[in-house]
Structures are given as C-alpha cells and as structure tokens.
Amino acid sequence: MSGWMCETVFAHLTVADDGTASGRFLEDSLYFMTARSHLPPPRPPLRKGIGNARESRIDPAILQCGTALWVAQLAAPQTQVAWGENVTFLIDASTGSRVEARPDPAGGWTVLQHGPTRMWDEIEKAIETWQEAGQPHQSGFGLTVTPESPWVWLGDPDGPTWNLPA
Template identity: 70%
Template structure:
C-alpha cells in the first residue's frame, strides 16, 4: 500500500472522529472497494451516468477520489461501472457510501468487540471489512442480493485481507445458519422489518435499519429484541437513508388524473407534506399511496386499490380535496397529521416501533399512544 494511501486513510480517520472505529478506518483501504471504475453524473442530468476509470486517472487523483467523504456510485440499473462503455441512463443500484455515513450507521447500531453481526447488503464490502477489522472476520456474516455486486465485494474484501461469511441471496430472509446474532444491521432501507431478522436476533440483541416508504418518508429504526420474541424501540434522531431493498420498491405508478371524485375542503395545508416528518406521518396513514406534486397540487395514488386524492388551493383561501376510490386517502392523512400536530409535531425520534410475528405498529410518544400499522 502506498505512503499516499496511508496518509489519506489516516486523514480520513481524523475527519470522521470516531474513537470506536478509528483503528478500522485506518486499517481498511477504501480504494479497494471502488474497483476499477465508478460513476459520476453526466452534467446536470441526475439520471445519466458516466464511468470514471482508474486506468485513465492518475494514482494520486484516484486515491484523492477514494478518500473524499463522498458516495461513489458503482452500479446503475444493474450495470457495473467497469462494464459501462458510454453514458448509462437510470438510477443507482449499488454504491460505495460515504465513509462518515457508514461509520454513523455502525455507531448507531452500537456494534463493539464481542458482537456477532448479520449485515444485510454487502454492497462494495467496505462496511463489512470495517466490521471484520474491529470484530474479527468470524463474527461477521454479510448478505448481498446481486451476484455481480457480491462477486465484486468478495474480491475486494479478500484483497483487504478478510474472510467473513459472505452469502449471495435475499437479505430479507437473513441467514439462519449463523444465528443467533447480537446485532442485525441493514445497509438498505425497508418498508417493514422482515420477520427473519427478528427470529435470528438473540434475546437482548438489536435490529438497526433505515426505513423508507412509498411516499418517500424516512426514519431510522433501532429495536431491541425481548425475551418474548417481540422487538421494540424508538426511531433515532439521525435521518440516515440507504438504497431501498429491491423487493420493497414502489410499483409503477399509473397516469395521474386529478379533479375526480367527491370534493370537500381540506382541514390541513397540503404544503405541510414538504416537511420530512410530516411526510413520514402521512405515509404511516396511507402506506400504499405514492405522492407527487405539480401545478400547486398534492396528489396521492394508491396503486393497489386505484384510490386517489388530490388537493388544490382555492382562490379565496384554503384548499379543496378530491377523493376517489374505496380508500379515502386524504381523510387518513389529515387525521394523522392533526394527531401529530396535536402532540407538538415531534421529529421521527418522537415515534417508536413495536414488532411481533403478526404486527408492526408505529406509535407516537409511548407504546400506548396513537399508532399506525405498517403494511403487511
């Protein structure tokens, strides 16, 4: 390893300022996990990506890129950057997350020496290797859904000198063979907590994962497993978010049609949904709905039932909502927002989550407070 790489790695550890993970950051060479190419956006277009190749970059520039505290996209729409010959259109499907976020996630999960960890989403393998460096490779099991991403990560992890248990498969199913785990940590966002994670964590163990829903609302869950097989905990103050598990992505949205169905005045200002926590609350109330905005309107569409709602401002003040279909989406959203406002409009950390084999309930304030079921 070059002196320049070592210098940059030590500087990165200084910037991250994590006592618990400092030695691991100093030890693990991030440049290995970027492979031979990464993507950058093609000018102002956020849906077009151009590969940056290591072979066409000076060694110093490549190392500077690797040790910048920045996320580097490594796969777009299933195409690894090494395999791209020109501009690739689409959305990122794998990336090397910025190191500060990786370390924040590991700290939030309260991972420390002696823990046995199940990681959902190997990705490039950088976070996997950090855990190997601190905990020992035998303590780490990591699952990756995409075979190409998994192969790329396995090579990088091996080059870094580690040999944890690496599994190619659906991380939502966990990995029962190495259970029970002290910590289950997910580097992908989920709509609901997969039950295998609950079953494979030991009593007193924890589940830490970012959560995301079809409206785009996010929260960061940290749950402790109880002796009775349930798990509960409050959402954390950090709004960490990772790419969503592919099985939990929203379905294609149908064409938007507005102004149909029954009309009435709205009891809330629809612009409240521009607030991150309000959007999270609205999503709890209408978890099957997707949300969009345009021409002063807020639009909700529930693909599963065909239900719709849209709001628009009135010339004389206020807003009119139209609702169509079996589910009155705006009724549910209004009620949830008013309940949240009545409690003082707390951040997501003012909510908690309790899960069992047959229920996943988000609650406001305390477990006995107002609550909403996550989708089955």
C-alpha cells in the same frame, strides 16, 4: 423503515425474552439504496378533477416537510405522492384510489378523493394527531414488533398508534 412516499427512518429496537421488539426511531437521517423488489409499482397517469370534493382541514403543503410526509406514510402506506403547480397528488396504485389537493380560490384547500380508499381522511387524521403532539421529529415515535403485527406509536407505546402492513 421506508415507504412509497420515499421518507426513510431507522429504529433501534431491543428484543425482549418473549420475542417482541420495541424501540424508538433515530434522530439521524440515514439513507440507503432501495432494492428493486421494494420499489413502488409504476404510477398511473396524474389526472385532475377526479373525485368527490371537500374542504381540507390541513394545508397539503405540509407534506413537503419530511416528518409530515413520513406521518402520512403511516396512514396510507401504499401511497405515492407527486407535486404539480399548486397541486398535491396522492395515488394508491394497489386500489386505484386518488387524491388531488389544491388551494381553494375562496381560501383554504380543496381535496378531491376518488376510489375505494379515503386516503386523505386517514392522512388528515394522522397529521392532526402529530400536530396536536407538537409536531415532533420522527425520533418522537417508536416501533413495536410482535409475532402478530408491527405498529408505530407516538410518544410512548400507549400513545396514538398506526398498524403497519406485515
């Protein structure tokens, strides 16, 4: 499973008699070449200072940790990330939504969100859920796939979940 933030994980799934599949993500880091049809769309230009500002509850620099970036992909699967000097940009090319996260001179971090999708709100909730669980590696997560939908769970299938685009 890979996202447009370029974090990739593999899962070992077991198929049940009813056709559903479930299992955990692997500990090993594995890589493969992405097919052109799976690449993200061209990223729009990065522009600073757009959107409604608020204080962030998490340090945007945490997204430089591979597992945290993967968790962010769960919350905002259509999002691309870019880093500038002390700035993290997130862009959803499908909706035009944008996030600019940067240190606040008074302390903490400021986030500007623009567009129909409040990506940082969802990413922040996902990261906090992961932190509350002790920041487990991707192997602490699992995947369930049914004919209706796929979803990722944290800890066990009854734990926190994120629905995946089909």
